[in-house]
Amino acid sequence: MRTRIRVILYSLLLLVLVVQVSRPVCVDVPSETEAVVGNPMKLTCISCMKREEVSAETRVDWYYISPDEEPIPIYLFDGHPRELEGPWRGRLVWNGSKDLQELSISILNVTMNDTGTYNCVVFRQFEFDSYSHSVTKTLVINLVVREEASDDTTALYSEIMMYVLLVFLTCWLLVEMVYCYRKISKSDEQAQDTATNYLAIPSENKDNLGVPVTE
Secondary structure (H helix, E strand, O other): OHHHHHHHHHHHHHHHHHHHHHOOOOOOOOOOOEEEOOOOEEEOOEOOOOHHHOOOEEEEEEEEEOOOOOEEEEEEEOOOEEEOOOOOOOOEEEOOOOOOOEOOEEEOOOOHHHOEEEEEEEEEEEEOOOOEEEEEEEEEEEEEEEOOOOOOHHHHHHHHHHHHHHHHHHHHHHHHHHHHHHHHHHHHHHHHHHHHHHHHOOHHHHHHHOOOOOO
16 A cells, blocks of 8 residues: 555656646746857846736836946837847847746847946836736846857856756656556565465365364
8 A cells, every 4th residue: 555655656746847847937047148259149137927927017128338337228128029229229139938027138249349237127017906016127237248258167067967967866756666566566466366376275175264273
């Protein structure tokens, strides 16, 4: 009985892992801060919402902060993405998600002049049954543009270790499930053999199985 419960628990755990992997999950991932001249660069801006807040009205303003700390608007999302006038016009691409939890943009053909600070300002208006509520979130990205890519082995090792851990956990669960199924199968076979041997005993001997031997 305990073995069967254990198999059921492992099966449910594996099912939960599969469902969690297949479901889209919002995670606040920080943006990359190093770009290479001539390559595209994604400025990641993520603002996660609760399930009941997905229908919120969203507005996103992207700014470039000049050396004299003056915010220069470069991109706007207010129902639809729109580039604004400036040195970045024609080189900005919207990379937001359909549910507007990711509100990123990409800079095409990065130049050395793109180095600097970028602000992603997210404004959300929530409408509830009895009241409305608004939230403003600002994400700051300090972008550094280099002429050549620098070696970043830490990120590579972290990604490799993450995949190795996922593979190890998956294999461990599979091994445990196979072990439990084999153990249950062996127990069922033993029970079936015992029942078969009992049926093979003559009826007169069956009656004597329960009679104690006395002197």
